[in-house]
Amino acid sequence: MTIGMAVPTASVGEAAPERRDAPEGGLHDGPRQGDPRLLASDADARLRTGAEHQLLRLTRRLRLLLEVSTTVGPAMKLGAPLDDALRTLREALPEIDTAAVFLHDPQADELVPHALVGLGDEYGRIRLRPGEGISGIAFQRSQPVRCHGREHARAMHATLRPENAAHFTAALDSGSHADHAGVYKRSVSVPLRTRGCETIGVLTLGSGRADFSDDDVSVLEGVAAQLAVALDNARLYDEVRRQADELRAALAAGLEREATIARQAEERRLINEFARVAASSLDLPPLLDRVVTEVVALTGAARCRIVRYEAAADALRVLAGRVRGGAPDPWVGHGWTLAGDPGSGVTVKAGANAGAVRTGRTVTIDDTLQSSAAPPRDFPVNGVRSVVSVPIPVGGTVWGTLNVAFAEPDRATAECVALLEGVAAHLALAVHNAQLYEDAQREIAERTAAERQVRESAARLECAYEELEAAQVQLVQQERLKALGQLAAGIAHDLNNTLAPVVGFSELLRTHAAALPRQQREWLDLLHTGALDAADVVRRLREFYRSRDGHDAFALVDLAAIVAQTVDLTRPRWKDDAQAGGRTIAVRTELAPALLPVAGSAAELREALANLVINAVDALPAGGAITVRTRIEDASVALEVHDTGGGMDEETRRRCLEPFFTTKGEKGTGLGLAMVHGTVQRHGGTIEIESAPGTGTTVRLRLPLAAPSEAAVPTAAGGVEGAGDSRPPLRLLVVDDDPAVRMVTTAMLEADGHLVVEAHDGATGLAALRTGRFDVLLTDRAMPGGMSGEQLAAEAKALHPQLPVLLLTGYGDLMAAAGESPSAVDLVLSKPVSLETLRTALAAHAGATQPAG
Ligand SMILES: Nc1ncnc2c1ncn2[C@@H]1O[C@H](COP(=O)(O)OP(=O)(O)OP(=O)(O)O)[C@@H](O)[C@H]1O
Ligand SMILES: [Mg+2]
Known part of the structure; x- marks a missing residue:
């Protein structure tokens, strides 16, 4: 018995169990024979026919399977081949009106039409749950x-959910669908099972004309198995292809990643290299050049520049630059202001560098032809x-920029920016280091200079201090000498007053001594000589403090002649006396070849030099x-006297110029060098003494070299000799409180035939002047009674x-030394005054007046 069926693709049907005992027939091709059991006589024929049918069915079944398998076998995809298979199936089984394949979607747990x-x-939109409808x-x-x-069919319809049930109810009742009313009542659904026994869907067929027999079911099961295999294959194929795609994608991703890693490694190497160089190099220019060279090589940029921002001028300057291929950028060294440089016509206000400088952030331009931020046309953007x-x-400000330009658009990628920012960070460090180093160098240089200055000023200070010390010593010495000079002046005054009558009277007595016995004459001579010797000591003492006055008319003298004369004059001391004492002293002269004109007093210079020679003789025992x-x-x-004697100790050297300082006891007065000092000072010169125990002594006098105009003819004798001619007798007024001095002066003047009136003080003198006429007034200086000599x-x-006034005073030299010159006094004479001096003075001053009549 053939089971009749009519099945739409949608699973409509009852959930009746499969009946394997269903009648034969159904989808069989060929005539319907009616009930065979009624044709017993034709048993053989029927058997044969049955066998033939059987064979035929088998053949058809095999052919159908083969066709379906050929149709779906090679297909590796679902879709069209599945449709083709269903069509093949329908062509092979003409009773079939509808065919559908549902596949199970495990996610939604639904059967979906494929x-x-x-x-x-509309059937394409149907979704069936497992257990819903026949499918x-x-x-x-x-x-x-x-x-x-x-x-x-109704029973199966009952299993449908409402949304599906409504859809089929009409078809079920009217049977209008596809003009096959029975299609919903005769149907079969066969599971699609894979080789792994997994049910992946169903194949559902419907027929409006015949039921499906067991054979049909068995054929359909074969077809379903084929379809399941094909579907499984397709699924596997899809899976494999998906996996292959995935692998391919993974491979591509892997390759890309590898390339990225390689590039990143290169970038990292470069950055590490920069970091190393940046950390170790303090010399910026080579580092900057290296950076731009490497960046061009790594990025394939058209050029790379390092541009310095000069904030004070608000200008940019290219410090380093390279173009593709490694050649130097011709713009290196070039600068332009951000506000526009009229000289070059270059404006960069809108450029990337300006942007980076202004904002402190990276600026990118993806396409200079499109971007509004692109540099103006006149910028050299070639x-x-x-x-x-x-x-x-x-240091918190933008030092400059790292500027990279590409010949292609869109090269300013994020990776490129990241790389360049990394490089810039290291550059910043290097610049910072270089600046620190530069600062340190400058600081060291400044410190060294400061130290040198401090050392120099310390040395200068020390020098100044030494000079100050020397000046102080000299000052003290001078003060000392000055004080001693004043003391000496006082002594000289007293001595002069004391000696004046001794010298004067002894001299007068000697002029009238012819009548005296010989013995008395000798005593008188001794008295006179002793007084003269004492006067000489006073004179020497006076030489020490005396300063140059009107009497010191200097002539040009030749030092060479003076030396020769002095050596000659002192010969008795260094030769005769020495030989007598059993010693030998050699005196040498080393004279400058040229004439050595000095303005001075030949006599004083001779005496000074003689003192030095005699000191030297004394130092050579x-x-x-x-x-x-x-x-x-x-x-x-320079006039120098050197001896090879025992030299002086420090104390002696320091004090030897002081008057009365001597180490020679009774034999020395200690006035020699003091006198030399006075003489040298009067000549505007200086004295230096180099001496130390055991090394001998050098005394050096420095005298100013005379200008040629000072005198026409140098003379060794030199000096102005006083005129000694006497004049006709004069009326003279002598005023002095000291009777002895008054007496001797008067005696000397009267001896020359002058008329002398004496007064013992100023008032008496003045009275005499009022009453009488005098040719000359000679007055003492310091007198009691209220009126001094000057008054x-x-x-x-x-x-x-018109009356000439001569002031006779023991302070005469002191007055001259102090520059004192009373206006009413014509001449100051120092006591003791010799007859000769008096004569000269009277001749000079009384000559202008007529002798008193
Ligand atoms: N050439 C010399 N060598 C060593 N000492 C000297 C020399 N010249 C001077 N003196 C020292 O300087 C002192 C002072 O000399 P100064 O000529 O003033 O006086 P004096 O020679 O002692 O005495 P005077 O010169 O009056 O005879 C000397 O006593 C001596 O100690
Ligand atoms: Mg001496």
């Missing part, structure tokens, strides 16, 4: 399910399409050598303006 034949498009039931049970007849400018921040040298040094003449002189001049 191929439909003989069914409208759902077949899937759920994983067994073929047949539906035969309306009732059966062929540049994309640009990156990264600021280099140093066992003999030795004395050298007298002259030479020109700058504008002065008297002034009064006298008031009475007789």
